[in-house]
Amino acid sequence: MRKAFKGGIHPPEYKEISKDCQITVLEAPERVVLPLSQHVGNPAKPIVNPKDKVVKGQLVAEAQGFVSANIHSPVSGTVIAITKHPSASGIRVESLIIEREESDEEFRYEPLENPEPRSIVERVFQAGIVGLGGAAFPTHVKLSPPEEYPVDTVIINGAECEPYLTVDYRLMIENTDEIIAGALLVKEAVGARRVIIAIESNKEDAAKKIASISPSEIEVVLLPTKYPQGSEKHLIKAVLGREVPQQGLPFHVGVLVQNIQTVIAVKRAVQEGIPLYERVITVSGQAVNNPSNIKVPVGTLVSYIIDILGGLKEDAKKVILGGPMTGIALGRLDVPVTKGTSGIVALSSDIVSRYDESDTCIRCGRCVEVCPMFLQPYLLGTLGRLGRADALIENNVYDCIECGSCSFICPSKRNLVQLIRVGKSIAREVKK
Ligand code: SF4
Ligand code: SF4
Structure with missing residues (x-):
């Protein structure tokens, strides 16, 4: 086991609420809402108009510039509007609204056999893949470090240190082969020598499962369970002992960090031609009736997910999009899950009251x-x-x-x- 970093905390994990819930597939909603800016960088530009028919997987909004990402429709149906719609931040943002129709039609890119590094990066760009750990940074940008900073090591981030969230844990247990295949593609894309999959010690069974089928160029390491172990800088320090400089990036120390679900998206885009239009999220918290790990189309409203899972308990006080440490407390529930949404956490009033806010510093340090x-x-x-x-x-x-x-x-x-x-x-x- 590697050493813990200095600082950090040990919040209650609450992983037991959903960790044994197998991933299930949510029935697609009647309508999806796709914000044009659901990634870091420039908003995508719509290439469809209201009343246009679209098929599942079709490109509906194009990346604008290098730091941006394509958006694909998660359903077949009709574009009914391009308009401002409420988002998790509380602001109304320009969004494509698509009404679903029953159809078996689906668009996929041509699968790539024995791809070159450049074609992997190009496919990741086409497929609109962004960091699925929450950051939503376009992955093709991360896979294109400056030439003067060669990457020798890829770290796959399986820390999942946020309380409540169990998406990555379930994927490591259920989709192990895809994680390994995706990790090797990422390694190939940046020309790294090795891949290290880093997992917190509270998920030792997942680490064993991955290690049992990993090829020799993939190493699995266990890290102490401590928040925020999943932060890129702390992960790199814990795994390799390298310090990312102040305001620097991982490539400055020869490293690329990718999230578990992101490498699965890379594998599917390259080997099966599937764009990123759905993702797995955790729905958890003391105030949800049916904790779950579910695959949902991007653009599904939080209210729909909560309803279909049996609603919230009476003492529900706060709903957070993402984990409780870094997520956003929602003012309304008719906001969509985006590519960067890792979970929905509903907290009961007794949990929330522990964190009632004030602004008096007693200088305790x-x-x-x-x-x-x-x-x-x-x-x-x-x-x-x-x-x-x-x-x-x-x-x-x-x-x-x-x-x-x-x-x-x-x-x-x-x-x-x-x-x-x-x-x-x-x-x-x-x-x-
Ligand atoms: S939120 Fe910022 S200031 Fe607060 S502990 Fe984390 S890094 Fe430090
Ligand atoms: S020093 Fe002030 S702000 Fe920091 S933990 Fe203590 S009371 Fe809170």
Whole structure:
């Protein structure tokens, strides 16, 4: 077992709620909502119009520029509108709305046999693959590091350190072959020498399953269970002992990190020609009636998923898109699951009341102790609230990975990560 990093926290895991729920396929909804900006980078541009017929897998919006991603329809049907629709952030964003019709038609790209590195990257771009761990960063960009920074090691991130989420765990148990095939394709794409699949010690059975069928160029390592072990920088440090420089990227130290479900998407796009139009998510929390791991079409509304799984319990207080540490608390449920959505977590009032917010700092220093980026969260939070852009930058606000450890540990229940997020966007605006 590798050593733990300095800082971090041990929040209650609550993985037991859904870890034994096998992946099932959700019945497709009557209507899907596809935000044109559901990835990092430029929004995609629609190439269909209202009233157009589309088939499942068809390209409906094209990437705009290098850092952007294609969007494909997850259902066959008719485009009924291109309009602003509520999103998880609370803002209405330009979205394609498609009404489903019964049809067996489906578009797939031509499968690639013995692909060259360049054709793997090109296919990943065509298929609209983005990081499925939550970041939604276009994968073809990650697979194209600058020539002066060759990648020697690919790390497949199986840490899944967020409480409640069990998607990657189930995929490691149920789709082991696809993970290995996808990992080898990613290795080939960047010309790396080796692949390391890194898994937290609370998923030892998954690690054993993968190790039992891995070829010699894939190594499986166990990491201590500690949040935020899945952060790229901490993963690289734990697995290889390499330090990603301040504001640097993994390729600066010869590494590429990919999420478990992302490499499955790469395998399907390359070997079967399937674009990314569906994903597996966890639905969990003390307030859900039927915890599940389900495959859903991208664009399915949260309200539909919750209804079809038997609704929420009476004491449901908060619904979060993603995990409770880095996800977004929803103000409404008619928002779509996007490519980056890893889960829906519904919390009961007794859990939520433990985190009622205040903004009084008692200067206990606990947030400083747990910050895995060695920042001063209490100060960044205050500067964020005051909108002090220069001071935020001087105190390295951009190094914050928004892990939420500081908010979790704060005895005064200050919502530090939220204040820091606001501070970051103010600093960015001022810098512009
Ligand atoms: S300041 Fe940022 S990196 Fe540090 S604990 Fe808080 S959220 Fe995590
Ligand atoms: S943990 Fe909370 S109360 Fe303690 S120093 Fe940090 S912000 Fe202040």
